[in-house]
Amino acid sequence: MPYTTKQRQAVLQVLERRGERPVAAPELADALRREGCPVGLATIYRQLERLAETGTVHRITTETGALYQYCPRRDAGQACFLLRCAACGRVEHLDCPQLRSLYQHLAAEHRFQVDPRQTVLTGLCALCAEQEAEHGEN
Amino acid sequence: MPYTTKQRQAVLQVLERRGERPVAAPELADALRREGCPVGLATIYRQLERLAETGTVHRITTETGALYQYCPRRDAGQACFLLRCAACGRVEHLDCPQLRSLYQHLAAEHRFQVDPRQTVLTGLCALCAEQEAEHGEN
DNA sequence: TTGCGTGCAAAGGTTTTGCATGGCA
DNA sequence: TGCCATGCAAAACCTTTGCACGCAA
Numbered sequence: 001m002p003y004t005t006k007q008r009q010a011v012l013q014v015l016e017r018r019g020e021r022p023v024a025a026p027e028l029a030d031a032l033r034r035e036g037c038p039v040g041l042a043t044i045y046r047q048l049e050r051l052a053e054t055g056t057v058h059r060i061t062t063e064t065g066a067l068y069q070y071c072p073r074r075d076a077g078q079a080c081f082l083l084r085c086a087a088c089g090r091v092e093h094l095d096c097p098q099l100r101s102l103y104q105h106l107a108a109e110h111r112f113q114v115d116p117r118q119t120v121l122t123g124l125c126a127l128c129a130e131q132e133a134e135h136g137e138n
Numbered sequence: 139m140p141y142t143t144k145q146r147q148a149v150l151q152v153l154e155r156r157g158e159r160p161v162a163a164p165e166l167a168d169a170l171r172r173e174g175c176p177v178g179l180a181t182i183y184r185q186l187e188r189l190a191e192t193g194t195v196h197r198i199t200t201e202t203g204a205l206y207q208y209c210p211r212r213d214a215g216q217a218c219f220l221l222r223c224a225a226c227g228r229v230e231h232l233d234c235p236q237l238r239s240l241y242q243h244l245a246a247e248h249r250f251q252v253d254p255r256q257t258v259l260t261g262l263c264a265l266c267a268e269q270e271a272e273h274g275e276n
Numbered sequence: 277t278t279g280c281g282t283g284c285a286a287a288g289g290t291t292t293t294g295c296a297t298g299g300c301a
Numbered sequence: 302t303g304c305c306a307t308g309c310a311a312a313a314c315c316t317t318t319g320c321a322c323g324c325a326a
Binding site for chain 1: 221248253262
């Protein structure tokens, strides 16, 4: 840690507290302002950039902008696979042998090297699938 | 086809001509202007929206904005898997049994339903991987 | 004291929206 | 004639950048 400022800590705290729920930069700014610890939007973006570079948070590109999600590093820098629910926005990590072997297959047979950090499998998580089924019954 | 206008055709023609190379909306507007067939940016966005809804083009979300790529529908509406090269931006379709079975595995074992249309596997295509290897040797 | 982080404001870019106009059916 | 698409302009966003100031080391 070359530096520590209260803004840096505040940003990180919000991310930690959100846990698995990813947050957008403007939303994060609102949260901090409501907590009585306002941080400039530019600062937030700069901190998020640093945090994403070091792997402390994930940066997830969506149609409406980028989302950031705290990523407690289990095994430092290990490849982790991301599943994003299009309905609730949540992102889960998955360490699945089949997924890993698929990527190996793509590299070997289709000459395409998937970058797990840039790749997000998007779809419907279990909870949202349930809710959608309920609504479908109506 | 409820309607046919020359703008609609012009937009589609550019997309067809680009083939596999995805294009951004502002870039598409430039192309049309250079061809002597200027189309308003708003119109382009509206057309692209329609084309994406019907599945005629893919809409690919990137960090810098959305890209659109013509998608010659082989088997109408069939699920197609997308591989995007982060280096050159090109997107290829892939119909791979292993990929399909992986998605089934995720649904069955991890309760996550991947939506192929929203999912883009990002990484390095064969050509760009070669070039990168060459540069690495320097 | 030095340098980096911060805040504010402005700029840049993509995308959306409102409204009057014009063309196709 | 009626409706829908178009064009233009403005607006809404997110995000980045420049610059002066302040705080941490």
